[in-house]
Amino acid sequence: MAESTSIPLTIEFTGGLELLFSNQRKHKVDLPSSKQSPNVADLITYLCDNLMKDPRKDMFVLDGTVRPGILVLINDADWELEGQETYQLQPRDEIVFVSTLHGG
Amino acid sequence: MDFDGARGSREVVELRLQIENLESRLATLKTQLAVAEKKDILTKSQDDFVAKPSIKPGTEDSHGALDFTNLKRGTLTEASHSRWPLQNEEYTRYGRQMILPEVGLPGQLRLKDARVLIVGVGGLGCPAAAYLAGAGVGTLGLVDGDTVEISNLHRQIAHSTATVGMSKVDSAIKYLSSLNPLVRYERHPEHLAPSSAIDIFSRYDLVLDCTDRPSSRYLISDAAVLTGKPLVSASALKTEGQLVILNNPPRSPRDPAGGPCYRCVFPKPPPAESVLSCGEGGILGPVVGVMGVLQALEAIEILVAGPIVSDASNGTVEAEPARPTLLMFSANSQPQFRSVRLRSRRKDCAACSSAATISRRSLTSGLLDYQTFCGTVAPVDMLPAESRISAAEFSNLPSDSRGVLIDTRDETQYGICALPGSINVPWTGDAKSWAAKASSLEDVARAHGPAHVVCRLGNDSQLAVKAFQEHTERFEAKDIRGGLRAWREQADPEWPDY
Numbered sequence: 381m382a383e384s385t386s387i388p389l390t391i392e393f394t395g396g397l398e399l400l401f402s403n404q405r406k407h408k409v410d411l412p413s414s415k416q417s418p419n420v421a422d423l424i425t426y427l428c429d430n431l432m433k434d435p436r437k438d439m440f441v442l443d444g445t446v447r448p449g450i451l452v453l454i455n456d457a458d459w460e461l462e463g464q465e466t467y468q469l470q471p472r473d474e475i476v477f478v479s480t481l482h483g484g
Numbered sequence: 485m486d487f488d489g490a491r492g493s494r495e496v497v498e499l500r501l502q503i504e505n506l507e508s509r510l511a512t513l514k515t516q517l518a519v520a521e522k523k524d525i526l527t528k529s530q531d532d533f534v535a536k537p538s539i540k541p542g543t544e545d546s547h548g549a550l551d552f553t554n555l556k557r558g559t560l561t562e563a564s565h566s567r568w569p570l571q572n573e574e575y576t577r578y579g580r581q582m583i584l585p586e587v588g589l590p591g592q593l594r595l596k597d598a599r600v601l602i603v604g605v606g607g608l609g610c611p612a613a614a615y616l617a618g619a620g621v622g623t624l625g626l627v628d629g630d631t632v633e634i635s636n637l638h639r640q641i642a643h644s645t646a647t648v649g650m651s652k653v654d655s656a657i658k659y660l661s662s663l664n665p666l667v668r669y670e671r672h673p674e675h676l677a678p679s680s681a682i683d684i685f686s687r688y689d690l691v692l693d694c695t696d697r698p699s700s701r702y703l704i705s706d707a708a709v710l711t712g713k714p715l716v717s718a719s720a721l722k723t724e725g726q727l728v729i730l731n732n733p734p735r736s737p738r739d740p741a742g743g744p745c746y747r748c749v750f751p752k753p754p755p756a757e758s759v760l761s762c763g764e765g766g767i768l769g770p771v772v773g774v775m776g777v778l779q780a781l782e783a784i785e786i787l788v789a790g791p792i793v794s795d796a797s798n799g800t801v802e803a804e805p806a807r808p809t810l811l812m813f814s815a816n817s818q819p820q821f822r823s824v825r826l827r828s829r830r831k832d833c834a835a836c837s838s839a840a841t842i843s844r845r846s847l848t849s850g851l852l853d854y855q856t857f858c859g860t861v862a863p864v865d866m867l868p869a870e871s872r873i874s875a876a877e878f879s880n881l882p883s884d885s886r887g888v889l890i891d892t893r894d895e896t897q898y899g900i901c902a903l904p905g906s907i908n909v910p911w912t913g914d915a916k917s918w919a920a921k922a923s924s925l926e927d928v929a930r931a932h933g934p935a936h937v938v939c940r941l942g943n944d945s946q947l948a949v950k951a952f953q954e955h956t957e958r959f960e961a962k963d964i965r966g967g968l969r970a971w972r973e974q975a976d977p978e979w980p981d982y
């Protein structure tokens with residue numbers, strides 16, 4: 381049973397990040413969970429390896445975490461309020477990756 | 485009897501009228517007193533802030549702060565000379581907002597007494613300035629070193645066809661003065677520099693970041709923290725916008741009860757190559773307009789709410805905890821607006837924490853180089869001379885030597901204007917797959933002679949030529965140096981300059 385479980389998540393990319401993910405903002409992702417419960421770090425690795433078709437990985441991930449200038453929101457809150465990469469994902473969590481805009 | 489009675493009643497009416505007049509005058513004085521008292525509390529807290537040991541006495545900064553308090557007091561005294569606290573025209577002009585319980589006379593007086601600095605008079609700054617001027621903010625300072633260009637006008641509503649070429653600051657003041665001549669406008673027609681930011685910020689109560697690049701966003705945030713000013717920051721690109729209120733409440737560095745600064749939220753700048761400008765990525769006018777209008781709204785709310793009121797009974801100042809949020813707007817999403825909670829001040833923030841390394845001195849002395857901190861994208865120059873051709877040379881090639889012409893712009897730009905006979909293969913960023921796709925196209929595979937590659941400015945086309953050279957066998961590929969911009973300059977002056 382443990383090997384077949386997965387966690388259903390809603391993933392959204394905004395602020396131009398969607399261009400790296402087939403130009404699609406919202407994605408339904410079933411995150412495989414071989415471990416007890418995967419955290420956000422596991423999700424980022426999974427997205428990078430499976431969902432991201434664009435080869436420019438460093439536009440999303442740099443030095444093992446999301447690159448500077450990307451905010452990660454866990455259920456509408458800055459992930460820094462939720463433990464960042466170590467946050468244990470729950471079914472139906474909504475994770476948003478926002479690239480900051482600079483134009484004006 | 486009748487005569488006496490008539491005189492009696494006239495006397496009563498006159499006395500009643502006099503009492504009424506005095507009572508109304510008294511009410512006005514009480515309101516003015518309440519505003520003045522609150523102002524005093526604010527001024528004191530600012531004085532405390534300026535007197536903090538980290539700030540060297542005798543610098544021009546503390547001098548600036550003193551000027552600022554004198555100015556504020558001056559305005560108040562001036563107002564109390566007349567019978568009413570506002571000029572007659574102001575009641576009419578601002579009446580529609582003054583009758584809102586959220587504003588009222590005290591709110592209008594606070595707006596009149598306020599000094600707001602707008603950094604950047606573009607797509608955000610124009611609508612923000614228009615609404616703040618309209619609302620009767622007493623003094624508006626405008627900072628921008630650019631001049632008006634015709635490509636600004638679809639979104640920068642304070643500028644006009646007649647002011648193209650004029651400094652953006654002067655162009656905006658021309659517009660704003662006709663909108664509301666009662667506001668005092670202060671010109672800062674230069675790019676904000678670290679050396680002058682502290683001095684300028686010290687003279688204002690609140691700052692709006694309406695700029696368009698990371699380096700200015702870090703500079704503005706640092707200066708706002710160091711001078712203790714709340715900062716309303718917005719940005720926009722394509723069809724999206726973001727709004728955040730920073731350093732609010734503007735507690736001194738080291739006070740964790742203050743609102744987070746830009747560095748708390750984004751300690752490291754984004755890689756320069758990930759940053760797109762409006763010129764590169766595009767911008768829809770109403771999108772950036774919405775964000776600028778929201779900045780004006782937030783500024784008005786902060787100003788009208790007034791300073792923190794002390795509890796007179798025990799003398800403690802009630803600390804309103806910061807509830808930092810990021811408001812995201814997306815024209816094509818449902819819902820269009822979304823508000824998310826942000827973190828509070830970062831314990832190790834370089835600007836606003838007890839571990840802060842950024843000081844007034846590091847700004848004024850020029851020790852901090854914001855350009856270097858944020859990095860720059862070096863112009864692409866990766867090809868040997870034999871792999872490049874100028875636009876003029878290309879235009880002079882006989883048609884049978886032109887080979888195949890590949891345009892690497894996206895479909896939308898290609899749809900605006902394209903060279904006859906060119907083939908559109910948008911650059912994807914992935915050299916290998918792009919080269920495979922381009923070389924598999926029948927027109928490309930069949931072509932005799934070299935593949936010439938062109939793009940908008942001549943950067944992607946170099947990457948594409950390199951991709952051809954590294955990932956395909958037979959191609960001789962050449963980059964048209966400087967792209968279609970050079971084509972316009974050297975070969976076809978009627979080429980659309982979008």
Ligand SMILES: [Zn+2]
Binds near residue numbers: 745746829833836837
């Ligand atoms: Zn900070």
